[in-house]
Amino acid sequence: MLNILVLVKLVPDTVEELEIAPDGRSLDPASVRLILSERDEHALEQGLLLKERYGGTLTVIALDVPEVDDVLFTALAKGADRAVKITGMEPGPSTWTAAGLAARTLAAGPGLLPADLILTGVQAIDDLDGQAGPILARLLELPYVGITCRVEVDPGARSAVVVREYVGGVTGTFEVSLPVVLGVQSAEKPPRYVPVAKVRAAMKSQRLESVPASGESAVMRVEILQLMKPEATGRAVMLDGAPEEVAAQLCDVLAARGLL
Amino acid sequence: MAGEIWVLVEQWRGRISDITYEVLALGREVAEALAGSLQAVVLGPGAGESIFSLGAADGALMVEHSALAEPVPEVYALALAQIIPQRQPQALLIPQTNVTMELGPLLAARLAVPFLNSCRDVQVTDGRPVARCILYGGKVEASVTPQSAPAVFGILPGVRPPEQGRVERAPAVRALSVDLPTEFPLRFRGYTELEAGDVDITRENVLVAVGRGIQRPENVALAEELAAALGGAVCGSRPVIDQRWLPPSRQVGTSGMIVKPQLYLALGISGAPEHAQGMKEAALIVAINTDPRAPIFDIAHYGVVGDLLEIVPAMTTRVKQGKQAA
Ligand SMILES: Cc1cc2nc3c(=O)[nH]c(=O)nc-3n(C[C@H](O)[C@H](O)[C@H](O)COP(=O)(O)OP(=O)(O)OC[C@H]3O[C@@H](n4cnc5c(N)ncnc54)[C@H](O)[C@@H]3O)c2cc1C
Numbered sequence: 001m002l003n004i005l006v007l008v009k010l011v012p013d014t015v016e017e018l019e020i021a022p023d024g025r026s027l028d029p030a031s032v033r034l035i036l037s038e039r040d041e042h043a044l045e046q047g048l049l050l051k052e053r054y055g056g057t058l059t060v061i062a063l064d065v066p067e068v069d070d071v072l073f074t075a076l077a078k079g080a081d082r083a084v085k086i087t088g089m090e091p092g093p094s095t096w097t098a099a100g101l102a103a104r105t106l107a108a109g110p111g112l113l114p115a116d117l118i119l120t121g122v123q124a125i126d127d128l129d130g131q132a133g134p135i136l137a138r139l140l141e142l143p144y145v146g147i148t149c150r151v152e153v154d155p156g157a158r159s160a161v162v163v164r165e166y167v168g169g170v171t172g173t174f175e176v177s178l179p180v181v182l183g184v185q186s187a188e189k190p191p192r193y194v195p196v197a198k199v200r201a202a203m204k205s206q207r208l209e210s211v212p213a214s215g216e217s218a219v220m221r222v223e224i225l226q227l228m229k230p231e232a233t234g235r236a237v238m239l240d241g242a243p244e245e246v247a248a249q250l251c252d253v254l255a256a257r258g259l260l
Numbered sequence: 261m262a263g264e265i266w267v268l269v270e271q272w273r274g275r276i277s278d279i280t281y282e283v284l285a286l287g288r289e290v291a292e293a294l295a296g297s298l299q300a301v302v303l304g305p306g307a308g309e310s311i312f313s314l315g316a317a318d319g320a321l322m323v324e325h326s327a328l329a330e331p332v333p334e335v336y337a338l339a340l341a342q343i344i345p346q347r348q349p350q351a352l353l354i355p356q357t358n359v360t361m362e363l364g365p366l367l368a369a370r371l372a373v374p375f376l377n378s379c380r381d382v383q384v385t386d387g388r389p390v391a392r393c394i395l396y397g398g399k400v401e402a403s404v405t406p407q408s409a410p411a412v413f414g415i416l417p418g419v420r421p422p423e424q425g426r427v428e429r430a431p432a433v434r435a436l437s438v439d440l441p442t443e444f445p446l447r448f449r450g451y452t453e454l455e456a457g458d459v460d461i462t463r464e465n466v467l468v469a470v471g472r473g474i475q476r477p478e479n480v481a482l483a484e485e486l487a488a489a490l491g492g493a494v495c496g497s498r499p500v501i502d503q504r505w506l507p508p509s510r511q512v513g514t515s516g517m518i519v520k521p522q523l524y525l526a527l528g529i530s531g532a533p534e535h536a537q538g539m540k541e542a543a544l545i546v547a548i549n550t551d552p553r554a555p556i557f558d559i560a561h562y563g564v565v566g567d568l569l570e571i572v573p574a575m576t577t578r579v580k581q582g583k584q585a586a
Contacts, residue, residue: 018399131368225404
């Protein structure tokens with residue numbers, strides 16, 4: 001029986017046009033719609049696959065932010081056993097520190113540890129620094145492997161074989177003793193889809209737990225001076241017109257280079 | 261000793277990666293601005309053999325240890341965590357690739373030092389290094405400065421031209437020793453090559469690449485038709501591979517393949533650095549994207565702001581007509 005924890009977070013959906021707040025150092029909250037971080041969705045899927053394969057319980061954990069309930073109920077509908085919110089986080093330019101805070105709260109441990117596997121996405125688009133897993137591993141004195149794309153567990157031997165992506169399609173295989181913290185790149189299968197009806201059912205029949213954030217508040221060791229929209233370097237020659245017109249122009253470009 | 265700027269020499273399977281030279285070129289500028297010396301940090305049992313092209317640096321700090329034979333992130337991080345306190349550099353610049361990905365966060369967690377990742381540039385302002393970091397898939401940039409030294413920076417590919425940092429001269433070498441345990445909870449078992457697919461995309465002249473903008477698996481057929489008409493093959497970005505709409509052998513980018521075709525048609529691909537690294541050397545890059553601010557337009561030669569689902573079929577028709585006419 002494995003005890004699997006999956007630490008997830010919500011990030012702004014980049015399909016929306018993100019606007020910078022008047023302070024110049026954060027995003028305008030009105031422009032932000034939060035969704036589950038893509039890599040965390042893979043971490044959850046990897047956790048669910050492991051639970052199904054080897055048996056055990058899966059707890060999904062997230063910081064309490066708007067929209068988090070939907071994400072947690074969706075995880076329950078997908079097969080998570082427990083869903084926990086970390087509450088009472090100070091607002092602010094927290095994306096750089098939130099991961100650390102979640103890790104510290106978990107380490108301070110509201111009955112969630114010991115775990116056999118702690119999974120989280122290898123990085124998230126709002127900080128791109130991939131620190132959640134390593135901080136957690138450090139605090140719990142556990143090994144960490146990132147960019148994972150396959151995990152096999154030998155429950156008897158209390159060990160796992162973890163496949164990590166390197167470059168050019170080459171992967172590296174590691175044997176690691178449990179417990180371990182993994183930064184998931186891709187689950188072995190695409191994240192499962194769950195119908196809305198099932199999520200609604202989970203909302204009726206299951207409940208979310210909360211634990212207050214604890215541990216020293218995460219130290220912000222970097223100072224954000226300014227956020228800005230990148231200037232286009234304008235390298236591309238832009239073509240416009242109706243689809244047929246653009247298609248014709250593109251074909252001319254290709255023909256001129258002998259590519260047709 | 262004070263004032264050193266370090267660049268980690270990234271090696272992959274016995275070869276120094278180009279990005280190392282790019283970061284050395286940047287490190288040279290930072291070192292000059294901070295009046296420090298530039299040190300190339302080389303880890304590995306055969307570290308001594310790889311220093312002859314590192315002349316951009318004033319010195320090479322060499323850590324030779326059998327446990328460093330393969331780039332196992334935890335072990336590398338442990339070695340760096342031992343030598344950083346010994347010499348207290350102002351900054352450590354790490355080439356940001358899949359090989360080194362965990363080093364920055366592991367070091368930051370271990371040494372409680374600032375870590376700034378996804379830097380597309382670092383400049384010195386008022387005596388402080390200020391990094392330009394990309395966020396939100398390239399939609400926002402942050403200028404960020406560390407609050408203390410030493411600070412660790414993850415530097416994206418393309419920060420400077422590699423030629424600028426490749427100097428065929430061996431810098432002065434200083435050997436540093438580390439004390440690494442013989443047993444780690446993590447044991448490296450070996451590498452596995454990707455199973456060859458039906459098509460080797462690194463050998464194709466024309467690649468039609470699809471990203472998340474293709475939206476549905478059925479739509480991949482639109483790209484297949486265009487690729488067939490152009491005499492090329494279809495490849496894709498990570499989300500498309502993650503969804504198994506295309507096999508892993510078709511992935512372009514840092515984890516996938518590096519391709520240099522005559523034509524790379526990027527359809528519904530935003531141009532994240534991990535993707536760009538795999539295709540930016542293509543002779544002709546054409547991007548079709550609904551978002552006029554998509555970073556792919558910065559590396560494309562030709563761009564169209566529009567719906568690929570409309571433009572691609574129109575192109576296929578055109579190409580086929582052109583072939584019939586000829
Ligand atoms: C360690 C690591 C390794 C990675 N390795 C790789 C790798 O090897 N290869 C790789 O590709 N990625 C890799 N990634 C992921 C990378 O960071 C990006 O997430 C990924 O490249 C994004 O893919 P995309 O451009 O298809 O999707 P998105 O970034 O979601 O972009 C989709 C684009 O489609 C456009 N679009 C939507 N609808 C339409 C339409 N109808 N017509 C035209 N355009 C449309 C949108 O405007 C958007 O720009 C890696 C990430 C990590 C952390």
